[in-house]
Amino acid sequence: MMLPLVLGACETQAPMAEDFIPEYRGVETKLLDGDLVQFDVAMTKARSSENVAEYAECAAARYTLIRGFGFARHVRTNVEIEGGVWHADAVYTISPSLPAGLKTIDAEVTVQNCMEKGIPTV
Template identity: 50%
Template sequence: MALALGITAGCGAPDGGEGTHLRMALPPDAVYLGAEAEALDAEIIRITARMQGARDDRDVRDYALCALAGYADARGHAFARHLRTTVDKTGGVWQADAVYTISPAIPQGVRTIDVEAQLGACVETGIPQL
């Protein structure tokens, strides 16, 4: 199951996956090229996000995190946990490949994400969500 999102807007970024620490104001030429969510099982979600004009890998990591927050919220999950993110840049296009767990209750571990708080940060910085 994959969902796609194609939005051309600009703003924001997180720290690689532990929630709400997003940067403000992307360069004016930054473009969100779309994000997809793939359920690997009931609780493990893979997010692929692409963008142009990012300052560095952190911007596309933030985009993936916001896509994950929207996906989890739409499915009634209040929490997520970051497992891993890899980033690649080819021809000016940054791509993040991130994996998270989602759950209705706070998961164990140090890399937990409060989905509602993350969504608020994404909206505030203008980063699209799924």
């Protein structure tokens, strides 16, 4: 008697929608000096480093509002991926008025944009 050959285990599964939905793994915030703040974020299923940097920006915007300020200025963001987990280490200055520089954010507008995109904040 011949047993049927099962090939199903060798077939490649088509990706599911869940495979493309980012998983945000949290934010660590460190006050470095007065108005200088570091945000360490982690996530999986990012499409690019820009996704992780945007997550950090959302965290920075919410933190800015929590501290009673309205604006932040991006200083730097370092992104790396390790074992499928994306990490960003971002530094921002926070201030009550629009700071000098090109990479400034209006915290209230940024938080609203993050909410619309489904990106969590602090």
